[in-house]
Amino acid sequence: MHAEIGTRAERVWEVVMADYLLFATERYALPILQPLADALQALGHGVHAWFVDGAAGSTLPAPVRMVGMREAVALRPRAVFSAANWVPTFVDGAKVQLFHGFNVEKRSNERGHFRVRGLFDLYCTQGPATTEPFRALAARERHFAVVETGWPKLDPLFRDDDGSAAALRAPAGGRPLVMFASTFTERLSAAPHLLDAIAAEVARGDRYWLLTLHPKCPPELFARYRALAGASAAFIETEQLVAAERAADVLLADTTSVVSEFVVQRKPVVTFRNRAPKPHMLDFAEPSRLPEMLAQAFAPDARLQGALADYADAIHPLRDGRSSERVIAATDALLAGQRGTLRRKPLSSLWRRLQIRRELGYWGR
Incomplete structure (x- = not known):
């Protein structure tokens, strides 16, 4: 994950020059990812986006750089932020779940909002109603961390900047x-x-x-x-x-x-x-x-x-419009080892990982 470098200056350089990947499968993910892209850019990071399925052909405004699958793999990002219920696990970096909506009880917990697929390292939750169930799951599974950050999509809800x-x-x-x-x-x-x-x-x-x-x-x-x-x-x-x-x-x-x-x-x-x-x-x-x-x-x-x-x-008790910044801080803390040591992903996730490779047509490393 995050390699430690000898001097403080070098550590700051590593973070400032990091590349991040935004991942989406539907157009409705774009308003979730845009505030996070803005926050990453404000911190000096390189921001890239790879959109597939229903989001294919959509873009985020420059300076976000749109990439394809091969470019995403070659990028070796520090983290992949996903506003879908899955993420391409063959891309490097911490896999961060942002969620594509609130839990509106369309399905049972086992099939819906609280389904854990063994793909993510960090769940950035929206508020207590989401945080508490996921923390219980994290305590049981121990292969992912949970941080209540608020939801990046709602940052503009409290800040009509434009x-x-x-x-x-x-x-x-x-x-x-x-x-x-x-x-x-x-x-x-x-x-x-x-x-x-x-x-x-x-x-x-x-x-x-x-x-x-x-x-x-x-x-x-x-x-x-x-x-x-x-x-x-x-x-x-x-x-x-x-x-x-x-x-x-x-x-x-x-x-x-x-x-x-x-x-x-x-x-x-x-x-x-x-x-x-x-x-x-x-x-x-x-x-x-x-x-x-x-x-x-x-x-x-x-x-x-x-x-x-x-x-x-x-x-979603957080009403300051700064959820994107908290997502970035939570990801940095995970990569710095401040969220403890996570278990390896369960073998039960192997089939889903193979399915993702097959669906995307990627059989590289």
Whole structure:
């Protein structure tokens, strides 16, 4: 891992000149990785990105350098930061899990958020609700470390450095602003069911809407929601998601993890047929009730406000917009041996490692 060098100056040089690799498999990972890229660059590091599958062809702005598989291997990065549930283990460097969302209980723990695949050295968790289960798993498995850093994706939620949230809010002209987001999972998606109800709300014009869909939603659904854009609505892309969350007053969604991201701000959320409704959600099942539910969200009572605060503190209590810096510090501590000695990865992970090589077509060292 991290080779010690004789003098303090040499050690600083080693860290400053380090190369890091960002890895993604879907476009929705880009807003997770961008704040981390910015933080790494601010510290003088070389930042490279390798995107595959659904993220292939996407880019992060310069000076991030986009690379392919062979370049990623030759780079020999100090660490690989993954916003996917897997990572190419044949690339050098510490393997750091950043997560691609919050735990929204779409699946059982064994198959979902808390599944350990034997691929990562460090899990950078978002808050106590994620940290405590992973620390219990780390104590049992002993082949990875866990540090509660907060989530890089939410750094801009608390720091509108580029004014993007203000720009999204400007066309509202002072009207209340509602954001709509939906998962792609067909059995959980609100998008097909709420289209007409949302269209009626947009047509009324008393509120302004920011509309977005998961990148995997059907193209015909994208076309229908894009068609609602006009004087009272805008369609936003995945890369604008966090800015939209900061801009909006209320969220309308389903079982998407955007619900948790939004609640971190302690703002009200209305959910349609959520798989596991919680006290901080205003959940409903009939599209005809949408106007009523929005009215409740824009006038939250004390009970709802308390539930929002409790849930926000459980999943992401850090509100300083500095999670990326904590991820980097946690990685440096791991590489310096400050997280103790980790066991070798379990033999049970060998099959998954071979699958990754086969899927990516790499049979080198």
